[in-house]
Amino acid sequence: MPKSTFFRLPEERRARLVHEAIVEFADRTYAEASLSQIARRANIPKGSVYQYFEDKLDLYRWLLTEEAPRLKREFVGKPSMEGDFWTRLEDFVERGMAFLVEHPRLARLSAAAADPTANPEVRGLHKAICEAGLKELRAVLEAGAESSALHAPDLDVATRFVATIIGPGLTDVVLKELGAELHEVLASDSLRKRLGPKRRRALAHQAVHFIRKGLGSEKPRRGKET
Amino acid sequence: MPKSTFFRLPEERRARLVHEAIVEFADRTYAEASLSQIARRANIPKGSVYQYFEDKLDLYRWLLTEEAPRLKREFVGKPSMEGDFWTRLEDFVERGMAFLVEHPRLARLSAAAADPTANPEVRGLHKAICEAGLKELRAVLEAGAESSALHAPDLDVATRFVATIIGPGLTDVVLKELGAELHEVLASDSLRKRLGPKRRRALAHQAVHFIRKGLGSEKPRRGKET
DNA sequence: TGACAGTATGACCGATCGGTCATATGACTG
DNA sequence: CAGTCATATGACCGATCGGTCATACTGTCA
The missing domain is CATH 1.10.357.10 (Tetracycline Repressor, domain 2)
Structure with a gap:
């Protein structure tokens, strides 16, 4: 699970990070995907990302089990x-x-x-x-x-x-x-x-x-x- | 395609390399698989592997398009x-x-x-x-x-x-x-x-x-x- | 014997990665 | 003001990778 800090983030910053994470993990395998890339593209220092998530897997897990299903449910009804x-x-x-x-x-x-x-x-x-x-x-x-x-x-x-x-x-x-x-x-x-x-x-x-x-x-x- | 040297290799050495390559590429994605690992496990210096194949992709391609189909044909008839x-x-x-x-x-x-x-x-x-x-x-x-x-x-x-x-x-x-x-x-x-x-x-x-x-x-x- | 071609080898290179950490920032408290 | 706490940050680390290359070895032929 993301650390509590993540949920206290300014909306825009969090959205940026989530968006870039989705983009990265969508077109690369977990192994191919790069946290460094995500951080770079979201314009957030890599060190900061580790304030929000335990590690790469933590972010990936949250996306796959929480965020993506939520957005899908929202869409398919x-x-x-x-x-x-x-x-x-x-x-x-x-x-x-x-x-x-x-x-x-x-x-x-x-x-x-x-x-x-x-x-x-x-x-x-x-x-x-x-x-x-x-x-x-x-x-x-x-x-x-x-x-x-x-x-x-x-x-x-x-x-x-x-x-x-x-x-x-x-x-x-x-x-x-x-x-x-x-x-x-x-x-x-x-x-x-x-x-x-x-x-x-x-x-x-x-x-x-x-x-x-x-x-x-x-x-x-x-x-x-x- | 493998370089000509590869086909001139002593049978045992080639078999060792091919075997380890199959093992590696079978249980790891291409991106996850490591030439260094293959060489290490086959007990063949990495430099030598590059005498036999152009690069990692060359080996992978040969396995997927030549060796694996050949062995499969041999089995299924x-x-x-x-x-x-x-x-x-x-x-x-x-x-x-x-x-x-x-x-x-x-x-x-x-x-x-x-x-x-x-x-x-x-x-x-x-x-x-x-x-x-x-x-x-x-x-x-x-x-x-x-x-x-x-x-x-x-x-x-x-x-x-x-x-x-x-x-x-x-x-x-x-x-x-x-x-x-x-x-x-x-x-x-x-x-x-x-x-x-x-x-x-x-x-x-x-x-x-x-x-x-x-x-x-x-x-x-x-x-x-x- | 000596030259030459083919081959073997492992040190080395630059790049990238995931992850850490000391330090800086800044908001709130008293 | 000083002190505290959450957060931000980027330099840094060790590991691994794919790939290169100078050098050494080996067998063949003149």
């Missing part, structure tokens, strides 16, 4: 309760994509929990975040199973499959759709104009369709698969 | 031509899992192409590898589409979904199954005993079933989903 399970899932996925498009840096920060690293402490942090995410998603799918909309022999396995689809899978699809690489995307604050709500809905639909029906039975017109 | 499309896909997936279990380090090295990094050169390398992999998988799926076993409105999108399932998704499932973390797994050469062929087949089946049917229609007994 409460999960919809309308419609059947699959409609709600589609809505959920679409909100995630909107977040990715409107706040690429924060989305990347949220996804950093899946980054590999040799640092055991960071690995522990990442693992905890991943597990929390999986648990959440599992609860969503459980509801689907209870309403008989969803059938899975092993819900843990199914949860992991769904997670990779709506996580890295969809991100990859979105990048392809934008014709851009992650790093170009991270350079801009938002991509509103390049992937509008309409296209987003279409992609979310495609993803959920895949999760629901797979690829083996698109048009049940006539003649079943082999 | 030719794709099966028997059975229908889905059976072949299942077989393909099962071989991939076998490789992961029997050669965790090489599998991790192959998967490193998905690692994020701020280094543009490494990013380019990773991107090229990913694209080659997607292209290959797309060809497989195209065959499925032609035989009408598989139906996708957008094959590019479908390819990416399938790739994340049989890649990171399945890896994640396998790790859960083993009750181990990636790094514990990397410490051992093989996990033969802990995830036998039987269980592997079952998991491969589950993954392909998901890709084929999704989660919305397990037992088409009576009463369709919502």
Whole structure:
């Protein structure tokens, strides 16, 4: 956790530091990211940064577990309760994509929990975040199973499959759709104009369709698969 | 590419270097990995390493694009031509899992192409590898589409979904199954005993079933989903 | 034997990093 | 005013890295 001094900081100074930290940790791995850089760019002496945080990991942890989730919650809001399970899932996925498009840096920060690293402490942090995410998603799918909309022999396995689809899978699809690489995307604050709500809905639909029906039975017109 | 000297090296010395390089790059990110470490552990002066490779990236690139694929090809062999499309896909997936279990380090090295990094050169390398992999998988799926076993409105999108399932998704499932973390797994050469062929087949089946049917229609007994 | 090409080697370089610490600043208290 | 306490600051530290280079070694051929 940040030291108490951090929370007593003048708003502008704190914002500057947080902003530069987000920028740095969004487009570099934890190992690649540099506290010196953050401090330099935020125009805050490195010594001062150590008045606010215990160390590099402390800042990173706070960003990943407190600040980024807070900002994400703020953006995506409460999960919809309308419609059947699959409609709600589609809505959920679409909100995630909107977040990715409107706040690429924060989305990347949220996804950093899946980054590999040799640092055991960071690995522990990442693992905890991943597990929390999986648990959440599992609860969503459980509801689907209870309403008989969803059938899975092993819900843990199914949860992991769904997670990779709506996580890295969809991100990859979105990048392809934008014709851009992650790093170009991270350079801009938002991509509103390049992937509008309409296209987003279409992609979310495609993803959920895949999760629901797979690829083996698109048009049940006539003649079943082999 | 390695310098010519590298290929003229005494077998034992080259093997030592390659082995330590694989170990290092398998459990650390490119950015985290250290040439100094590799040299130290291989008991080869760092200066000598620079007689064999242009630089760190040169070694990494050779491992990722030449050595690892060669060893993987050697292990997985030719794709099966028997059975229908889905059976072949299942077989393909099962071989991939076998490789992961029997050669965790090489599998991790192959998967490193998905690692994020701020280094543009490494990013380019990773991107090229990913694209080659997607292209290959797309060809497989195209065959499925032609035989009408598989139906996708957008094959590019479908390819990416399938790739994340049989890649990171399945890896994640396998790790859960083993009750181990990636790094514990990397410490051992093989996990033969802990995830036998039987269980592997079952998991491969589950993954392909998901890709084929999704989660919305397990037992088409009576009463369709919502 | 001596010259030469290929190779081996480890001291060395500049850069960067995460992190520390002695000192300075400045606001509040009495 | 003096004293105290939170904070600011940047010089400094040790470690590590990727990479270079002068020098030494070794085998071959004339």
